[in-house]
Amino acid sequence: MDVHKYSTQAERLEVVETGRRRRWSDDEKLRIVLESLETPRAISSTARRHGISRSLLMTWRRAFRPEPVGPDIQQSGFVRAVVTSAETVAAESSALTTGRMVIEIGKDRRVIVDAGVDAAALARVLAILERR
Secondary structure, three states: OOOOOOOOOOOOOOOOOOOOOOOOOHHHHHHHHHHHHHOOOOHHHHHHHHOOOHHHHHHHHHHHOOOOOOOOOOOOOOOOOOOOOHHHHHHHHHHOOOOEEEEEEOOOEEEEEEOOOOHHHHHHHHHHHHHO
């Protein structure tokens, strides 16, 4: 009854190399991305087939996605702001009598002013909104 479960049989072990990062060329990435776009819901199977994670494949898909263009697409971004004195603003505002400016502060605050707005009043309003 003394039978040991582990006999003297040798088991085959595989040595898996870790710590090395693979490098993918842009052509290889594009080929994998196009393959994942061929059929709906093919992200996981495509990633598994090429030995990459789903998140990496999604990152590549976002990188190769074309930028949206058109008048109906609203793109967010930063614009250059220049701080000038009140005299300069007054001189320029006399030249510009039409137009509208939208200032978005955070997610839920928006100030819409015409081109002829009093700069001092606008500065006071923005200072109050900035404190909140």
